[in-house]
Amino acid sequence: CVRDLQMGTDFPGDDVANVFAPDAEYCQLICTQHHLCQFFTFLTKDWRSDNRQKCHLKYTKNVPSPPTINNLQNVVSGFSQRGCSAKASSTR
DSSP: OOOEEEEHHHHSEEEEEEEEEESSHHHHHHHHHHHSSEEEEOOOOSSSTTTTTTTEEEESSTSSSSSSSEEEEOOOOOEHHHHOOOOOOOOO
């Protein structure tokens, strides 16, 4: 279970849904509640286009990690908390 949000990290592709969210924490909550979402990338309010505050929910068969990871400004990525226990915590 990876709880920490990863600032400046983009998981490109593999979108199953896109929604607007107020912040990355809420995006993570949406991902956790979505039946297919395993991980997400959130575009912050400082993103350069009309997609600001967009939450990209993602799924891949290559679990446990996304197939591609890029460094990118003004994005935050993370993982669904569906399988996490209340006390579990780990970092990547």
